[in-house]
Amino acid sequence: MKTCCPHCDREIDTRNIRMEFGRNNAPKCPKCGGLVRPYRPYKRVVSVSSLVLGVLTMEFFGVKSVIWFALGVVMLWLPFALGLNILFQCAEPFKLEAVGSPRSQSDPVTRQPK
Numbered sequence: 409m410k411t412c413c414p415h416c417d418r419e420i421d422t423r424n425i426r427m428e429f430g431r432n433n434a435p436k437c438p439k440c441g442g443l444v445r446p447y448r449p450y451k452r453v454v455s456v457s458s459l460v461l462g463v464l465t466m467e468f469f470g471v472k473s474v475i476w477f478a479l480g481v482v483m484l485w486l487p488f489a490l491g492l493n494i495l496f497q498c499a500e501p502f503k504l505e506a507v508g509s510p511r512s513q514s515d516p517v518t519r520q521p522k
């Protein structure tokens with residue numbers, strides 16, 4: 409899948425993005441080395457919507473016990489969130505967002521002493 413790097417604006421293939429473990433735990437752009445992560449502006453919408461869907465489902469099945477109601481909502485939250493995430497990803501093309509700036513990694517002031 410092709411996308412654009414938020415640091416250098418060059419087209420990159422998502423298969424070439426490598427995970428960098430260590431101080432900055434984020435994937436790196438293969439062209440400029442800038443730290444990136446998947447852009448998901450709908451993260452909060454998914455959390456709230458899946459919670460609401462969980463509550464509505466428990467209401468629909470007429471669950472009266474508070475404990476079972478809460479347990480059901482929590483258990484339904486994850487599958488609803490996964491489903492909504494897939495829906496949002498299908499609706500919107502894959503984008504990346506910058507994590508910090510690539511300059512700060514080579515900046516001698518912020519670099520950790522070895």
Ligand SMILES: [Zn+2]
Pocket residue numbers: 413414415416417418437438439440441442
């Ligand atoms: Zn880049």
